[in-house]
Amino acid sequence: MPNDQQPPAIDTSVAHSARVWNYWLGGKDHYAADQVAGDAYREKFPLIEPMARESRDFLVRAVTYLARDAGVRQFLDVGAGLPTANNTHQVVQRIAPESRVVYVDHDRLVLMHVEAMGESTSEGSMDYVLTDMRDTDAVVEGASKTLDFSQPIGLVINDVLGHIVDWDDALSLVRRLVDRLPSGSYLSLSHATADNETHRLAQEEYNNSGAIPYVFREPEVTRAFFDGLELVAPGFVSWPNWRPEPTTGTLTVRAGWGGVARKP
Numbered sequence: 341m342p343n344d345q346q347p348p349a350i351d352t353s354v355a356h357s358a359r360v361w362n363y364w365l366g367g368k369d370h371y372a373a374d375q376v377a378g379d380a381y382r383e384k385f386p387l388i389e390p391m392a393r394e395s396r397d398f399l400v401r402a403v404t405y406l407a408r409d410a411g412v413r414q415f416l417d418v419g420a421g422l423p424t425a426n427n428t429h430q431v432v433q434r435i436a437p438e439s440r441v442v443y444v445d446h447d448r449l450v451l452m453h454v455e456a457m458g459e460s461t462s463e464g465s466m467d468y469v470l471t472d473m474r475d476t477d478a479v480v481e482g483a484s485k486t487l488d489f490s491q492p493i494g495l496v497i498n499d500v501l502g503h504i505v506d507w508d509d510a511l512s513l514v515r516r517l518v519d520r521l522p523s524g525s526y527l528s529l530s531h532a533t534a535d536n537e538t539h540r541l542a543q544e545e546y547n548n549s550g551a552i553p554y555v556f557r558e559p560e561v562t563r564a565f566f567d568g569l570e571l572v573a574p575g576f577v578s579w580p581n582w583r584p585e586p587t588t589g590t591l592t593v594r595a596g597w598g599g600v601a602r603k604p
Contacts, residue, residue, distance in 0.1 A: 357552045358447060364392040364581040378548065384544040390591040392486045395530060397588060398579040398598045399498040400426050402528040405572075405583060405600060407432040407439060412494040412526060414487045415441045418473045419500030428496060430550070431465040437461040442483040446472040473500070474509065476516040492524040499596065502554040507561070514565050521603055527569060530579065530598030541596070559597040569601035 355377035359370040363378045370378075382388050406412040413436055417512045420443035429441035441464070448470065460466035480489065489494055495517055506512040518527055534540040534556045547553035564578050569571030574582060576599035580590040 355549070355551060357554075358550070361392060363550070364389045364547060365396060377551070381542055381546055384545070385539050386597065387539070387591055388542070390589055391532070391550060394579045394589045394592045395499045395532065395596055396426070397497065398530050398582055398596070400427070400431055401583050401588075402498075402598065402600050403428050403431050403494065403496060404435065404529075406526055406528065407435040407453050410526060410572075410602075412492055415494045415496060416444065416479075416483050416487060416517075417441065417496040417498075418444045418479065419497060419503075420445050422531075425566065428432070429460060429464070433461045433464050437463040438463045440467075440486050442467045442486050442525070443470060444469045444471060444473055444479050444483070446470070446504075453532040474504070474513055476513065476520065479517065480520050489520065490522055493521050493524070494526045494528060495521060497527070497529045497555050498598075499532055501529075501531055501562075501565075502556065503552055505553060505555050507557070518569070518603060521604055525603045526600055527566065528598070528600045529565050531557055531559075531565075531595055532596045533551065533558055533562075533594070535594035562597060566599060566601045569603055571599050571601045573597060 359374040360378045360381075362368075363370040363374050364382075391465055398468045403415065406415070415428055415432060420428075428443070429439070432439040432441065437473075438461075441460070443466075456467060465486055465488040469479060471478040471482060473479060497514065501510045501514070504513065514527070514529070532554070534543065540556065543556065559576065566576060576597060577592050579596045579598055580588055580593050
């Protein structure tokens with residue numbers, strides 16, 4: 341942790357969105373209140389855990405494609421959340437040890453767990469920017485200490501834009517970040533939706549609990565994040581249908597969508 345960053349006080353009696361998500365993913369950075377909140381959601385919508393895992397699996401397959409097939413060696417992971425297994429730098433540095441990765445999150449709680457992500461390879465680097473992703477100038481300024489913005493970058497925004505309730509704000513954020521990337525860069529982006537009323541009601545109750553809200557958006561809407569970019573095959577599709585592997589789960593075939601696109 342940087343010397344000028346002091347750990348925040350943690351109220352372990354109140355559920356925290358990042359820790360609940362970590363709980364669903366099988367991580368270790370959560371407390372009893374987070375388990376209670378996670379269990380309550382799961383009781384109403386049992387698919388939430390496979391949904392969390394399949395969202396994460398999409399991220400892993402997407403950054404694998406970028407490092408292995410597209411030759412990207414720089415990554416900007418925005419809204420990274422709490423670390424679990426197969427974090428972006430771990431995935432891409434297994435393929436290309438010289439890769440450089442910067443994580444961005446506004447939550448000091450996440451900063452406390454950076455060490456849990458594991459060290460970077462000696463050939464590459466891993467850094468962290470503590471800022472609100474909506475402050476794109478601060479994101480780019482902080483990331484520029486590690487990444488070369490004159491060379492292609494893989495921008496990763498995995499299932500976090502639902503936390504920006506206003507659609508125009510979410511769309512503007514993505515476009516401002518993409519505008520700062522050079523030609524030949526890529527955007528990997530996913531967004532959750534709800535495929536039934538049970539899921540919507542569970543999320544509504546969760547949003548009303550005091551946790552950071554998340555809004556679902558239909559893929560016909562979120563496809564606009566890729567306007568002006570060149571979607572790689574198979575395009576903007578549900579998570580399980582994006583370059584699936586033999587172990588790819590299919591329970592969330594309508595609960596989340598994602599894609600990877602190149603900036604011309």
